[in-house]
Amino acid sequence: MKKRVLSLVLGVLMSITFISCGSTSSSPSDSKSESSSSESTASGDTIPIGVISPSSGALSDYGIAVNNAIALAIDEINASGGVLGKQIKATYLDDKHDSAEAVNCYNKLKGDKVVAVIGSVASADTSAIASVAAKDGKLILTPTSTNDAITGLGNSIFRACYTDSHQGEIMATFASKNLKAKTAGILYNTTDEYSTGLKDSFESAGKNSGLEITTTEGYGNGDVDFNTQLTKIASLNPDVLFVPDYYGTDTLIASQARAAGYTGPILGADGWDGVIEATDSGSMEALNNCFFSNHYSSDDTSEKVQNFIKAYKDKYDGKTPNALAALAYDSTYMVKEALEKAGATDDASIVKAMTGMTYEGVTGNIALDENRNPKKGAAIIEIKDGKYTWNSTVE
Numbered sequence: 001m002k003k004r005v006l007s008l009v010l011g012v013l014m015s016i017t018f019i020s021c022g023s024t025s026s027s028p029s030d031s032k033s034e035s036s037s038s039e040s041t042a043s044g045d046t047i048p049i050g051v052i053s054p055s056s057g058a059l060s061d062y063g064i065a066v067n068n069a070i071a072l073a074i075d076e077i078n079a080s081g082g083v084l085g086k087q088i089k090a091t092y093l094d095d096k097h098d099s100a101e102a103v104n105c106y107n108k109l110k111g112d113k114v115v116a117v118i119g120s121v122a123s124a125d126t127s128a129i130a131s132v133a134a135k136d137g138k139l140i141l142t143p144t145s146t147n148d149a150i151t152g153l154g155n156s157i158f159r160a161c162y163t164d165s166h167q168g169e170i171m172a173t174f175a176s177k178n179l180k181a182k183t184a185g186i187l188y189n190t191t192d193e194y195s196t197g198l199k200d201s202f203e204s205a206g207k208n209s210g211l212e213i214t215t216t217e218g219y220g221n222g223d224v225d226f227n228t229q230l231t232k233i234a235s236l237n238p239d240v241l242f243v244p245d246y247y248g249t250d251t252l253i254a255s256q257a258r259a260a261g262y263t264g265p266i267l268g269a270d271g272w273d274g275v276i277e278a279t280d281s282g283s284m285e286a287l288n289n290c291f292f293s294n295h296y297s298s299d300d301t302s303e304k305v306q307n308f309i310k311a312y313k314d315k316y317d318g319k320t321p322n323a324l325a326a327l328a329y330d331s332t333y334m335v336k337e338a339l340e341k342a343g344a345t346d347d348a349s350i351v352k353a354m355t356g357m358t359y360e361g362v363t364g365n366i367a368l369d370e371n372r373n374p375k376k377g378a379a380i381i382e383i384k385d386g387k388y389t390w391n392s393t394v395e
């Protein structure tokens with residue numbers, strides 16, 4: 001009897017795992033009818049690509065933006081004739097910002113014989129996927145994962161964004177040059193690759209620019225109470241406080257830091273994108289005097305950026321695309337270009353075509369170096385009275 005119950009439970013669990021990574025329910029609204037197909041890459045009149053993103057869970061704002069932007073780019077590409085005479089067809093899978101789930105998603109897409117995967121979003125999840133995909137030689141293009149180690153996992157792993165050593169350095173330099181800071185505190189997630197990578201790069205870049213790190217405090221995944229660490233930080237009162245995490249945690253830390261009496265600038269990196277949307281109006285003041293590095297600014301007046309913003313807004317109820325959407329949009333066009341250049345859909349040809357690519361996108365010029373990372377500038381965004389405002393651009 002026990003056995004039967006157990007196998008029933010296991011069966012249900014297995015089917016949940018399968019459904020969550022086999023379902024397309026969290027894909028962009030107009031792509032809902034798409035299902036994962038088992039067409040082979042070489043036959044049929046569509047070219048299947050896979051998308052992995054956290055369209056539910058703690059980073060769902062990111063996953064949805066990425067899916068929306070990819071769907072927009074694919075619509076544009078297909079409307080203008082597709083690629084290699086075929087239409088691109090995407091399968092969107094939800095990794096829920098869970099690394100084991102991300103690997104399930106990858107394996108599912110591999111079974112569906114997608115020619116390339118765009119994803120995932122958070123560094124920890126992309127890292128897990130890349131470790132597996134590198135052995136397959138399957139092209140993985142992460143639009144947004146900045147952790148340095150990811151592209152080193154294999155020759156088929158690329159990114160459209162800059163790395164954490166770059167943004168950590170940008171923020172340390174910004175602290176010492178622009179804000180004239182001499183001392184810094186760091187509060188970071190000791191259990192997350194993105195957060196630890198940024199802490200390391202900020203720390204080492206700080207050393208080079210004469211910024212003394214006077215206190216480093218940590219916490220773990222899922223923590224919501226940072227009072228002990230922030231009380232200590234407030235009493236030491238460093239000139240700036242660096243908080244490298246994602247929006248849901250950043251908003252908690254900012255308001256608890258202000259409550260603990262820390263009034264100095266709080267600095268972050270791209271994971272701060274979305275923090276305003278995650279903060280209710282009563283706590284918005286806590287975000288004043290916060291600065292973070294990002295991949296693009298919607299204030300950019302260039303025609304390319306403004307055309308993208310208009311197309312995105314037209315398709316998605318007037319919503320302004322965030323940096324993740326911009327990077328995902330560029331990534332889709334990079335995959336298109338690789339397919340065109342390859343003239344084929346096998347893994348080796350597509351990977352070869354992506355290697356060393358230069359693409360002029362809405363997030364700037366993306367020139368992939370020999371380590372499959374682009375060299376790119378960054379925008380520094382300041383939060384003022386509930387608005388993201390462009391502060392400066394670092395080339």
Ligand code: PHE
Pocket residue numbers: 062121122123124144145146147194270271272273295323324
């Ligand atoms: N860079 C983040 C990561 O690696 C993801 C991210 C990209 C967040 C862009 C916001 C904007 O996990």
